[in-house]
Amino acid sequence: MASRAPVANKDWLGLKRELPRRRQLLLTILSFVLPLGLWAFVSYVPFVWRPLVHITSAGDVDYFSEGMDVPRADFESENAKMRAQKMEPAKGCRVNPVYLAPPGAVAKAFYTAFKTPPRLPNEPWLHESLGHSISTIFWGFFISSLLGVPLGVLSGTYRFFARLQEPFIEFFRYLPAPAFGALCVAILGIDDGPKIAIIFIGTFFQQVLVIANTVRKVDPALVEAAQTLGASNWKLLWRVIIPASITDIYTDMRILLGWAWTYLIVAEVVGAMSGITYFINQQARYRNFPNVYAAIVMIGIIGFSMDFFFAWLGGLLFPWKRKARVGKKKRAWMPAFDPKPASVAVEI
Amino acid sequence: MLSELKLPDYREQAPEVAARFRRIKERPIILSVRRLQKTFGADDAGHVALSDVSIDVHRREFICVIGPSGCGKSTLIRIVAGLDEATGGEVLLDGHEVCGPGRDRGMVFQGYTLFPWLTVKRNVMFGLQMGGDSHSTAEAEARQWLDMVGLSKFEDSYPHELSGGMKQRVAIARALANNPRILIMDEPFGALDAQTRCQMQAYLLQIWKKVDVTILFITHDLDEAAYLADRILVLGTNPGRVVEFIENPVPRPRSAAQFISPEYLALKKRLEDVIHPQVESAEEEKLPMVKLTDAGDEVE
Numbered sequence: 001m002a003s004r005a006p007v008a009n010k011d012w013l014g015l016k017r018e019l020p021r022r023r024q025l026l027l028t029i030l031s032f033v034l035p036l037g038l039w040a041f042v043s044y045v046p047f048v049w050r051p052l053v054h055i056t057s058a059g060d061v062d063y064f065s066e067g068m069d070v071p072r073a074d075f076e077s078e079n080a081k082m083r084a085q086k087m088e089p090a091k092g093c094r095v096n097p098v099y100l101a102p103p104g105a106v107a108k109a110f111y112t113a114f115k116t117p118p119r120l121p122n123e124p125w126l127h128e129s130l131g132h133s134i135s136t137i138f139w140g141f142f143i144s145s146l147l148g149v150p151l152g153v154l155s156g157t158y159r160f161f162a163r164l165q166e167p168f169i170e171f172f173r174y175l176p177a178p179a180f181g182a183l184c185v186a187i188l189g190i191d192d193g194p195k196i197a198i199i200f201i202g203t204f205f206q207q208v209l210v211i212a213n214t215v216r217k218v219d220p221a222l223v224e225a226a227q228t229l230g231a232s233n234w235k236l237l238w239r240v241i242i243p244a245s246i247t248d249i250y251t252d253m254r255i256l257l258g259w260a261w262t263y264l265i266v267a268e269v270v271g272a273m274s275g276i277t278y279f280i281n282q283q284a285r286y287r288n289f290p291n292v293y294a295a296i297v298m299i300g301i302i303g304f305s306m307d308f309f310f311a312w313l314g315g316l317l318f319p320w321k322r323k324a325r326v327g328k329k330k331r332a333w334m335p336a337f338d339p340k341p342a343s344v345a346v347e348i
Numbered sequence: 349m350l351s352e353l354k355l356p357d358y359r360e361q362a363p364e365v366a367a368r369f370r371r372i373k374e375r376p377i378i379l380s381v382r383r384l385q386k387t388f389g390a391d392d393a394g395h396v397a398l399s400d401v402s403i404d405v406h407r408r409e410f411i412c413v414i415g416p417s418g419c420g421k422s423t424l425i426r427i428v429a430g431l432d433e434a435t436g437g438e439v440l441l442d443g444h445e446v447c448g449p450g451r452d453r454g455m456v457f458q459g460y461t462l463f464p465w466l467t468v469k470r471n472v473m474f475g476l477q478m479g480g481d482s483h484s485t486a487e488a489e490a491r492q493w494l495d496m497v498g499l500s501k502f503e504d505s506y507p508h509e510l511s512g513g514m515k516q517r518v519a520i521a522r523a524l525a526n527n528p529r530i531l532i533m534d535e536p537f538g539a540l541d542a543q544t545r546c547q548m549q550a551y552l553l554q555i556w557k558k559v560d561v562t563i564l565f566i567t568h569d570l571d572e573a574a575y576l577a578d579r580i581l582v583l584g585t586n587p588g589r590v591v592e593f594i595e596n597p598v599p600r601p602r603s604a605a606q607f608i609s610p611e612y613l614a615l616k617k618r619l620e621d622v623i624h625p626q627v628e629s630a631e632e633e634k635l636p637m638v639k640l641t642d643a644g645d646e647v648e
Contacts, residue, residue, distance in 0.1 A: 224431050225461035229475035229526060230451035239474070243465045320465050320506040 036103060043102035050094040059090040069095060101290040106297070109290035119286065126279055126291075130298065133264055133275035136192060140199025140267070141260045145253065148207035153249075155208060156215025157241050166212065169205050177202035177263055181270040190271035198270055202263035203256055210252050218244045247318050254310050261303050356610050358618040361597050369595055372406050372578060378442060378562050379405040379428065379530055385436030386423050386588075396587035397423045401437070403581060403593065405530075410556060410563045412577035414570065416623060420588025421566050425532050428564065429455050441529060451479055454523030454561075458535040460515040462507040468518050469494065469503035475526040493521040496555065513544040520555065530562040537572070546604070549575055553602065570619045574612060575602055582622050591622050 011017070019027070042048050053075040058064040061078045072094065079089040096102075101109075113126045124132065154161040177198050184194030218241055226240040268277035276295055283291040315322055361369065386398040397420040405411055413421045426432040428439055430449035439446045441453065449455075454475075462471050469490050476486035494500050497517040507515055516536055523531055537545045549572060556563060567573050573580050577596050584591040597611040606612050 219461075221457055221459050221461045222463065224449070225455065225457060226463075226474070226478075227431065227449035228429055228451075228453060228455040228532075229522065230478035231474075235478060239478075240463070243463070246465070318465070320508065 040103050043096060043100060046094065050096050052095050052097055053092040054095040055090055055092040057091045060087040061090045064090045069098065098287055099289050101293050105290040106293040109288075109294040110297075113291050113294050119282075123282065124279070126295065126298075129274075129276050129279035129295075130302070133268065133277075133299075134302070136195050136267060136275060137199060137257075137260055137264055139192075140196045140263075141203060141257060143196065144200045144203040144207055144260075148204045149211060149249070149253075152208045152211025153215050153237075153242065153245075155212035156218075156245070157237055162212060166209065169208050173205040173209065178266045178270075181266075185271045192274070194270050195267040195274065198267035199260050199263045202266075203260050206259065207252075207256055210256065211249055214248045214252055215241060215245045217248070247314070247321050250310075250314055250318070254307055257306070257310075258303065261299065355614040355617060358594065358597060358611075358614040360611075360614075361595065362599055362611070365597055365599050368600070369578075372409055375406040375408065377404045378407045378409075379403075379564070380440040380443075381424075381428065381437070382440065383437040384424070384427065384434050384439065386420065386427065386432070387435045398427075398434075399587035399589050401583075401588070401590055403590065405562060405564070408560060408562055410576055410578045411565065411581055412573035412579075413564065413566045413581045413583065414568060414573050414619065414623065415583030415588075415591070416585055417568070418588075419583040419585045421583050422534060423588065424583070425534060425564055425566055428530075429453050429532050451475060451526045452529045454526055454528035454531045456516070456519045456523050456531065456533040456536045458538045460507070460512070460519055460539075462515055462518055462522070464507050467504050467506055468499060468510070471507065471518055472522045472525050475522060479526065489525060490521075493525045494518075496558070497521045497551070511544075512540050513548055516540070516548060517551065520552070524555070524559055524561065528561060530564055533563065533565045535566050535568065538567075538569075545572075552576065570616060570623070571607070573619070574598060574615050575606075580615075580619065582619070584622075594618065 012019070012023070018024075051072060052069040053072055055064050055066055055068045055070065055075075058066055058068075059079075060082055064070065064078070070092075075090065075092060082089040118125060151161070151165065155165060156162070180201055181194065181198060184197040188194045188197055222244055223236065223240055226236055231239060264275070265277050268275045273281060276299060280292050280295045283289075283295065381401060381403045384398050384401040385396075387394040387396050389395055401420075401424060403411075413424065415421050423432060427434045428446070430446050430453065446453070462468075463474065466474065469487065472490035472493055473481075473483075473486040476489055477483070481489070491500065491503065494503055497520060499514060499517055499521070502510060502514065507518070510518065519536070520531075537548050540548060552563075553576065565573075565576060567576075574596065575598075580594045580596060582591040582594060583589065594615070597615055598606055598609065599611075
């Protein structure tokens with residue numbers, strides 16, 4: 001009889017079965033390497049795509065000039081005409097469109113974008129743009145949370161508040177935040193005020209509903225247990241409902257922060273364009289596409305690492321959620337029971 | 349099998365058992381449920397969960413409540429705990445009507461319900477602090493109770509690090525730390541495996557011996573009821589009502605050896621009879637006609 005290897009080691013596609021650590025790591029790396037590889041493949045390997053021809057010498061073609069990118073079909077047909085008329089055909093090499101910046105150039109742009117001073121004296125540096133964006137997000141999200149979290153908790157705890165505010169919020173949440181752009185500018189001017197307001201509008205209403213829902217999901221048995229132990233009203237709210245839902249609220253906040261980032265781009269075109277959106281727009285205007293990609297990827301990296309940071313912070317803040325680390329569960333063996341006389345003992 | 353045995357009447361009590369019940373009856377009545385009524389839904393069309401339930405419980409009695417599912421045993425104890433409101437009748441604790449949950453009635457639930465964000469020690473301290481004890485007083489008290497249930501070593505663990513039996517011991521310590529008049533337990537060992545369950549039953553009796561508390565214990569396990577209870581309250585369905593309040597004839601201290609004693613078997617038979625009356629004949633009639641081939645024992 002052949003001894004059977006553990007199934008987990010053979011099976012890459014085990015249904016709902018966790019993979020071994022090394023495979024997890026390998027797949028994580030692959031999930032980034034594969035798209036990158038595809039990008040590099042299209043960018044660097046000739047004849048994969050390259051739909052344009054970069055003119056190196058115009059020959060006798062009237063409207064071609066050196067340094068111009070023309071579609072391949074036009075290039076071929078013009079050159080055929082030239083040859084038919086015994087004139088000099090244009091020369092060029094096949095290239096990808098300028099908006100497909102190769103990974104190498106983008107990687108370089110990561111470095112140079114921070115080092116290159118802006119073209120115009122009043123334009124911000126990349127890091128200034130990023131800083132501006134982050135502070136816009138921060139204030140929008142902060143003000144929203146300052147109001148949204150308490151309202152959500154109240155709404156999830158007391159039917160009174162739920163009935164009072166949720167119908168209106170439910171309605172308001174369908175109004176797209178960008179629709180308020182013009183109004184916000186009229187009220188708050190063209191600087192950061194309307195931008196923060198857009199992020200607030202985009203976040204706040206969802207936040208109240210999402211958090212109310214999370215608080216409503218607190219196990220009623222925990223509340224009842226606390227009641228039989230003598231907790232009531234505010235103590236019940238402070239000592240049971242909030243701690244019982246705080247980890248889920250925290251997770252909600254992480255997700256909501258992600259949404260706030262999507263509102264950022266909308267917010268930044270309201271009024272005077274600013275922040276990372278302004279940077280991206282300017283760079284696209286200069287046809288400096290590696291910088292455009294670099295800035296977009298930068299947003300991804302900032303969002304991703306913020307989420308990572310908050311996940312790590314969550315582990316520190318909520319030690320009871322730190323389930324036994326991977327693998328063996330730390331579980332104490334039930335100790336022998338040796339009842340000792342307690343102070344409350346009475347004779348039977 | 350049980351019916352073929354020659355069993356004593358379950359109401360016959362050995363002299364020491366009879367003496368114990370006499371002593372219990374001399375104690376004051378701690379909990380009195382009077383003509384309790386509970387209807388769910390609209391008044392006339394509603395489902396009657398409890399109809400005219402009246403019981404008296406003496407101080408330091410151990411009462412088990414059994415009955416088929418849907419007999420309203422959970423409803424009854426939830427009303428006693430103050431978590432549900434009765435539609436009629438009253439519940440008196442020490443002569444005062446209860447309204448709403450309170451510290452005088454501790455509760456242990458089947459689902460443990462420990463607060464996952466608090467350590468074991470802080471779970472036990474919770475009720476004490478709700479009662480206004482300072483941190484240090486509550487801490488000292490909680491330590492004593494954890495010592496009592498044998499979990500001192502785990503005072504700084506979080507509930508998720510404990511096994512089911514240990515969690516339930518913490519829950520018991522947490523409920524008892526409040527010094528309640530009665531301890532209400534809703535199938536507390538229902539989620540535990542058979543072995544841990546036996547262990548926990550023994551623990552519970554040992555704890556009860558040391559603490560001045562009356563216990564109201566719901567179970568659907570007849571053996572558990574027979575092992576733990578002084579008196580067993582049997583509820584019936586449709587509507588939920590008291591069928592019988594049986595005095596347990598098995599002498600204390602109890603042990604597993606008694607599971608084959610005549611008193612135990614007599615009690616068990618009586619419980620079987622009142623809980624599943626004429627189950628066999630009824631079941632047989634209802635069996636659907638299914639084509640079955642009699643394969644016998646042979647397998648090819």
